[in-house]
Amino acid sequence: xxxxxxxxxxxQAEAKQAQEEKIKRHLRLLEAALYVxxxxxxxxxxxxxxxTRSKNKTKKYTKALIREYSTRNTALEIxxxxxxxxxxxxxxxxxxxxxxxxxxPLLSSGPLKTLSYIAYRQPISQKRVIQxxxxxxxxxxxxxxxxxxxxAEHAGRSMTxxxxxxxxxxxxxxxxxxxxxxxxxRIFGEAMKV
Amino acid sequence: xxxxxxxxxxxQAEAKQAQEEKIKRHLRLLEAALYVxxxxxxxxxxxxxxxTRSKNKTKKYTKALIREYSTRNTALEIxxxxxxxxxxxxxxxxxxxxxxxxxxPLLSSGPLKTLSYIAYRQPISQKRVIQxxxxxxxxxxxxxxxxxxxxAEHAGRSMTxxxxxxxxxxxxxxxxxxxxxxxxxRIFGEAMKV
Amino acid sequence: xxTATRKPFYLRPPWNILFEINKLEKLTPWNVNISYLxxxxxxxMERTGKVDFRASGxxxxxSALIYLMKSKLLLTLQEPPAPPxxxxxxxxxxxxxxxxxxxxxxxxxxxLSVLDEVLxxxxxxxxxxxxxxxxxxxxxxxxxxxxxxLAELDLQMEKLYKLLREKVxxxxxxxxxxxxxxxxxxxxxxKFILLLFLAQDGKVSLWxxxxxxxxxxxxxxxxxxxxxxxx
Numbered sequence: 001x002x003x004x005x006x007x008x009x010x011x012q013a014e015a016k017q018a019q020e021e022k023i024k025r026h027l028r029l030l031e032a033a034l035y036v037x038x039x040x041x042x043x044x045x046x047x048x049x050x051x052t053r054s055k056n057k058t059k060k061y062t063k064a065l066i067r068e069y070s071t072r073n074t075a076l077e078i079x080x081x082x083x084x085x086x087x088x089x090x091x092x093x094x095x096x097x098x099x100x101x102x103x104x105p106l107l108s109s110g111p112l113k114t115l116s117y118i119a120y121r122q123p124i125s126q127k128r129v130i131q132x133x134x135x136x137x138x139x140x141x142x143x144x145x146x147x148x149x150x151x152a153e154h155a156g157r158s159m160t161x162x163x164x165x166x167x168x169x170x171x172x173x174x175x176x177x178x179x180x181x182x183x184x185x186r187i188f189g190e191a192m193k194v
Numbered sequence: 195x196x197x198x199x200x201x202x203x204x205x206q207a208e209a210k211q212a213q214e215e216k217i218k219r220h221l222r223l224l225e226a227a228l229y230v231x232x233x234x235x236x237x238x239x240x241x242x243x244x245x246t247r248s249k250n251k252t253k254k255y256t257k258a259l260i261r262e263y264s265t266r267n268t269a270l271e272i273x274x275x276x277x278x279x280x281x282x283x284x285x286x287x288x289x290x291x292x293x294x295x296x297x298x299p300l301l302s303s304g305p306l307k308t309l310s311y312i313a314y315r316q317p318i319s320q321k322r323v324i325q326x327x328x329x330x331x332x333x334x335x336x337x338x339x340x341x342x343x344x345x346a347e348h349a350g351r352s353m354t355x356x357x358x359x360x361x362x363x364x365x366x367x368x369x370x371x372x373x374x375x376x377x378x379x380r381i382f383g384e385a386m387k388v
Numbered sequence: 389x390x391t392a393t394r395k396p397f398y399l400r401p402p403w404n405i406l407f408e409i410n411k412l413e414k415l416t417p418w419n420v421n422i423s424y425l426x427x428x429x430x431x432x433m434e435r436t437g438k439v440d441f442r443a444s445g446x447x448x449x450x451s452a453l454i455y456l457m458k459s460k461l462l463l464t465l466q467e468p469p470a471p472p473x474x475x476x477x478x479x480x481x482x483x484x485x486x487x488x489x490x491x492x493x494x495x496x497x498x499x500l501s502v503l504d505e506v507l508x509x510x511x512x513x514x515x516x517x518x519x520x521x522x523x524x525x526x527x528x529x530x531x532x533x534x535x536x537x538l539a540e541l542d543l544q545m546e547k548l549y550k551l552l553r554e555k556v557x558x559x560x561x562x563x564x565x566x567x568x569x570x571x572x573x574x575x576x577x578x579k580f581i582l583l584l585f586l587a588q589d590g591k592v593s594l595w596x597x598x599x600x601x602x603x604x605x606x607x608x609x610x611x612x613x614x615x616x617x618x619x
Contacts, residue, residue: 024267027267028267028268028269028288029269029288029291029292031268031269031270032269032270032284032285032288032291032292033291033292033295035269035270035284035489036284036292036293036295036296036487036488036489037292037295037296037297038297038489038490038491039297041295045295049291049292049295072266073218073221073222074222074225075222075223075225075226075229076225076226076229090226090229090230090491091226094222094223094226095230097223097226097243098223098226098227098229098230098231098243099230100242101227101230101231101235101239101243102230102231102491102492102493103493104232104490104492104493105492105493105494105498106492106493106494107494109502112494112498112499112502113502113503113505113506114506115499116499116500116502116503116506117503117506117507117510119499119503120503120506120507132506132509132510133506133509147297147298148297149297166297171495171496171499172496173496184500184503187496187500188500188503188504229489230490230491231490231491232488232489232490232491233488233490281486281488282488283486283487283488284486284487284488286484286486288487289484289486289487292487293487296487301485303482306482306483306484306485307479307480307481307482309482309483310479310480310481310482310483311477311479311480313480313483314478314480315477325477326476326477326479327479364485364486365483365485365486366486378480381483382480382481
């Protein structure tokens with residue numbers, strides 16, 4: 001009897017340890033995903049990182065990670081955004097202190113021009129982008145799609161381009177395209193007055 | 195007398211607390227710097243973040259941060275590289291699990307092989323690279339140059355290729371070509387053993 | 389078979405090789421024994437007593453050619469063997485890039501500053517603007533006032549209808565080719581368009597013979613056979 005109890009205790013302890021290991025592993029996976037993405041990730045993206053379909057489970061883990069970060073003394077923070085999206089970022093008060101170390105542009109000048117044009121005219125056919133920006137813009141569109149800044153929709157033989165949520169997040173714009181275009185036009189108009 | 199001792203105790207405790215606060219603040223500043231840079235930072239760059247001229251002090255803080263990261267259960271690591279440079283990055287075993295979330299054109303295996311070859315044989319003529327890697331390597335060289343990993347020097351009709359400082363930083367290698375080649379031989383030797 | 393039409397002996401094997409150059413080219417020269425061929429050729433000529441100097445000349449020429457082919461092969465054999473290919477260069481394994489988050493310096497201000505340039509460039513390139521400009525002068529420039537135009541149209545339709553009614557008397561129908569006989573092309577097109585308007589109003593019926601492509605015009609509604617097409 002004694003032995004059986006001991007065995008049962010052992011296996012319980014083992015199961016508990018395995019469970020703890022699993023939790024730790026999940027937290028680290030979420031941390032890895034948020035770190036390399038450098039942008040807000042949707043709950044679905046986080047589910048796919050944990051190879052689970054359960055949004056609830058993923059949310060539970062993400063909230064545990066948020067708590068871990070907030071109790072730890074660190075320059076980084078994890079925030080929950082609207083629409084069940086989560087982001088790992090530098091705490092705002094550190095930004096001015098380390099800004100001088102940021103010197104790599106997101107894109108070189110050519111692709112950036114093509115991106116600005118797509119954002120301003122979206123939704124726009126790839127054909128019109130090429131007409132306005134020249135043949136080399138094919139390469140730009142490919143790069144912008146690879147970087148997740150622009151999404152393409154095939155309609156027969158033509159392709160319609162628009163900016164993605166990642167684009168909006170990066171430049172701090174709203175996700176809704178038509179509002180974004182108004183925002184862009186307004187900011188652009190103000191910039192032109194200067 | 196009693197009062198004086200108390201006062202002294204108090205002020206000691208305060209001083210100690212202030213010192214601890216300062217240490218914490220320095221660690222967080224270094225963490226913030228390494229996080230936003232996404233590349234190895236030199237000890238001089240880190241000194242400027244802490245607004246100090248003392249390399250020793252900065253090194254001490256950086257090593258404390260490295261220890262903090264290694265004892266903490268995290269997906270990230272801080273490494274000390276040659277030439278007193280430090281980098282924050284994802285632990286390599288998480289790479290395959292979150293690679294798909296990276297919004298940067300990452301290199302596929304073909305261009306990476308061409309890059310390895312150029313790094314290993316540099317300075318090397320483009321012609322020899324094509325001989326060794328095949329016609330498709332023209333595209334690889336263009337991509338690597340576009341990404342700033344490889345630089346080309348025209349010498350008459352031929353073109354000499356070598357890796358850039360950005361390349362060295364990316365892989366945590368030293369900037370000096372001959373030392374870097376020795377480092378690479380060691381890395382490749384280890385990779386070949388696996 | 390008469391002697392006169394019989395083939396000369398040298399066109400038979402084995403000597404035919406010497407007289408059929410195209411076969412010669414397909415042979416491996418080392419398989420041809422020139423000495424044997426020439427000796428037997430001579431002795432056969434002697435035996436038959438029919439000496440043909442042209443045949444001897446051709447045999448000599450072919451032998452020289454075979455000899456040349458043999459020499460060329462020998463020279464190829466004597467060429468030094470190709471140096472062994474150098475072993476392929478060591479291709480190191482791919483260097484996998486460590487993943488690091490990196491803040492980038494591009495801001496919305498950068499995006500907007502390049503947008504200005506792009507929009508200026510767009511004005512130079514925009515094809516849709518060019519296309520949207522009317523290719524033809526506005527209708528008002530070439531057509532009289534709309535009401536006047538319609539009145540004129542009615543008048544012309546009325547004239548044509550009158551003409552048709554006169555022409556179809558008796559037969560009931562008239563061919564389009566008869567209607568436009570002797571008038572110029574523009575006038576013919578004009579008549580055709582007016583016919584379409586009349587048909588639309590139900591004043592005439594039109595149909596076309598698919599084979600002859602002749603267009604028939606009947607005044608008023610008409611029942612036509614199913615295999616003919618009305619317009």
